Amino acid sequence: xxxxxxxxxxxxxxxxxxxxxxxxxxxxxxxxxxxxxxxxxxxxxxxxxxxxxxxxxxxxxxxxxxxxxxxxxxxxxxxxxxxxxxxxxxxxxxxxxxxxxxxxxxxxxxxxxxxxxxxxxxxxxxxxxxxxxxxxxxxxxxxxxxxxxxxxxxxxxxxxxxxxxxxxxxxxxxxxxxxxxxxxxxxxxxxxxxxxxxxxxxxxxxxxxxxxxxxxxxxxxxxxxxxxxxxxxxxxxxxxxxxxxxxxxxxxxxxxxxxxxxxxxxxxxxxxxxxxxxxxxxxxxxxxxxxxxxxxxxxxxxxxxxxxxxxxxxxxxxxxxxxxxxxxxxxxxxxxxxxxxxxxxxxxxxxxxxxxxxxxxxxxxxxxxxxxxxxxxxxxxxxxxxxxxxxxxxxxxxxxxxxxxxxxxxxxxxxxxxxxxxxxxxxxxxxxxxxxxxxxxxxxxxxxxxxxxxxxxxxxxxxxxxxxxxxxxxxxxxxxxxxxxxxxxxxxxxxxxxxxxxxxxxxxxxxxxxxxxxxxxxxxxxxxxxxxxxxxxxxxxxxxxxxxxxxxxxxx
Numbered sequence: 183x184x185x186x187x188x189x190x191x192x193x194x195x196x197x198x199x200x201x202x203x204x205x206x207x208x209x210x211x212x213x214x215x216x217x218x219x220x221x222x223x224x225x226x227x228x229x230x231x232x233x234x235x236x237x238x239x240x241x242x243x244x245x246x247x248x249x250x251x252x253x254x255x256x257x258x259x260x261x262x263x264x265x266x267x268x269x270x271x272x273x274x275x276x277x278x279x280x281x282x283x284x285x286x287x288x289x290x291x292x293x294x295x296x297x298x299x300x301x302x303x304x305x306x307x308x309x310x311x312x313x314x315x316x317x318x319x320x321x322x323x324x325x326x327x328x329x330x331x332x333x334x335x336x337x338x339x340x341x342x343x344x345x346x347x348x349x350x351x352x353x354x355x356x357x358x359x360x361x362x363x364x365x366x367x368x369x370x371x372x373x374x375x376x377x378x379x380x381x382x383x384x385x386x387x388x389x390x391x392x393x394x395x396x397x398x399x400x401x402x403x404x405x406x407x408x409x410x411x412x413x414x415x416x417x418x419x420x421x422x423x424x425x426x427x428x429x430x431x432x433x434x435x436x437x438x439x440x441x442x443x444x445x446x447x448x449x450x451x452x453x454x455x456x457x458x459x460x461x462x463x464x465x466x467x468x469x470x471x472x473x474x475x476x477x478x479x480x481x482x483x484x485x486x487x488x489x490x491x492x493x494x495x496x497x498x499x500x501x502x503x504x505x506x507x508x509x510x511x512x513x514x515x516x517x518x519x520x521x522x523x524x525x526x527x528x529x530x531x532x533x534x535x536x537x538x539x540x541x542x543x544x545x546x547x548x549x550x551x552x553x554x555x556x557x558x559x560x561x562x563x564x565x566x567x568x569x570x571x572x573x574x575x576x577x578x579x580x581x582x583x584x585x586x587x588x589x590x591x592x593x594x595x596x597x598x599x600x601x602x603x604x605x606x607x608x609x610x611x612x613x614x615x616x617x618x619x620x621x622x623x624x625x626x627x628x629x630x631x632x633x634x635x636x637x638x639x640x641x642x643x644x645x646x647x648x649x650x651x652x653x654x655x656x657x658x659x660x661x662x663x664x665x666x667x668x669x670x671x672x673x674x675x676x677x678x679x680x681x682x683x684x685x686x687x688x689x690x691x692x693x694x695x696x697x698x699x700x701x702x703x704x705x706x707x708x709x710x711x712x713x714x715x716x717x718x719x720x721x722x723x724x725x726x727x728x729x730x731x732x733x734x735x736x737x738x
């Protein structure tokens with residue numbers, strides 16, 4: 183076992199919550215050092231992007247939400263100031279302001295644990311009429327909805343950069359500032375920051391789909407290479423940005439087979455003149471050595487997994503496409519506007535424990551999480567690794583109890599052998615044949631679902647709560663410690679998908695990062711590290727927030 187693998191396994195165990203003790207965290211929240219939720223580069227040129235009012239968004243009935251799952255059927259938008267503006271407005275911008283008790287705070291399109299937003303976003307693009315005169319690297323600033331121009335480079339370098347990618351490609355880079363999350367959550371914040379990267383990848387993918395574009399992760403890029411491209415190689419201290427991933431965004435009718443950029447191009451970026459000084463987020467900090475060790479252990483070197491055709495099952499999409507029999511998606515979604523769903527997404531604070539969802543809606547949501555031949559899952563280059571352990575509380579036509587939904591059917595026998603042998607493994611009556619959904623235990627378990635989710639009532643009051651059970655030991659042994667964040671990215675990606683599915687169905691979702699890890703494993707008989715519970719997510723009918731008012735995201 184490598185030192186990096188030992189280090190990340192040590193972090194994983196140390197960051198677990200248990201009934202007897204929570205993972206190490208702050209004893210109290212020091213509001214005096216609460217991090218600024220917005221990073222800005224002073225001294226850069228601000229390039230304002232186009233804005234849409236809530237009223238304008240409501241009038242846009244095209245594309246429909248359902249069309250996001252087939253973006254290649256839409257006419258791809260031309261690369262312009264308007265399309266770039268919409269991409270960021272529908273993925274990372276402020277979605278609304280909330281106010282209560284004399285306080286006011288912003289919400290964003292991309293969800294974040296505790297609304298702390300450790301994720302930062304960058305654009306690398308060639309010239310764009312009305313926006314960028316030259317090929318540029320820009321940092322996205324959500325508060326003004328603008329790009330901060332950090333560096334310009336030559337057309338020759340841009341041609342080298344985009345070589346091998348479809349015409350009309352731009353690149354989006356994601357980074358994490360762990361201090362933003364560790365201020366509140368302590369050691370476990372490294373996990374939550376990775377969830378947020380998954381949320382961000384999914385948010386970008388849905389926003390791109392609305393433009394007739396799709397995304398691909400440059401999965402073979404190394405961490406230092408990404409840092410060089412984004413101009414953060416020199417970052418130090420508690421507020422430094424850690425590189426996460428780089429994505430190509432391009433017309434959905436095209437194909438992207440590249441997994442990395444050439445090292446020759448990356449060398450050219452090291453010599454760029456970078457503009458701007460980042461603002462200080464907090465006057466002082468608390469050091470979490472465990473997070474530093476986890477970040478160092480998961481640094482990734484350049485690889486060639488996706489460059490070698492056939493190396494990765496997910497890269498070649500060898501899984502056969504679904505062949506539904508009696509299952510049909512909701513035709514109503516053909517009239518539900520995508521942009522309204524994207525920008526209307528909210529986390530449920532409390533849920534109505536007297537409301538039931540239809541089983542057809544439940545089945546449709548599960549079907550959407552399947553990766554086979556779905557362009558939405560295109561950026562998840564290495565999966566799928568995650569299955570859904572479901573506490574079904576209030577779904578009409580389904581017995582309350584514990585269920586499991588397999589997103590990779592060939593894992594069934596392996597999972598059966600890994601958990602309690604006396605589980606039922608019964609498929610519900612009338613369940614579509616292509617859905618690998620099995621009831622493990624028929625029992626009312628909503629209170630236990632809440633107990634396992636750090637006693638959060640929403641897990642009990644929801645129609646269902648999903649525990650994301652990921653393959654763990656196998657991918658870590660195969661790829662190394664750098665795959666650890668990716669496992670959480672997949673869970674965050676699924677969380678964002680469930681958020682949007684809930685909104686489209688008139689429900690609401692909420693990600694739950696606080697849960698008791700090993701007690702859940704013990705509940706189902708899991709031993710060792712073959713599978714691990716990495717994220718919880720509740721879906722139900724929201725209760726109205728009392729005393730909270732909603733304000734527009736941006737003043738006109």
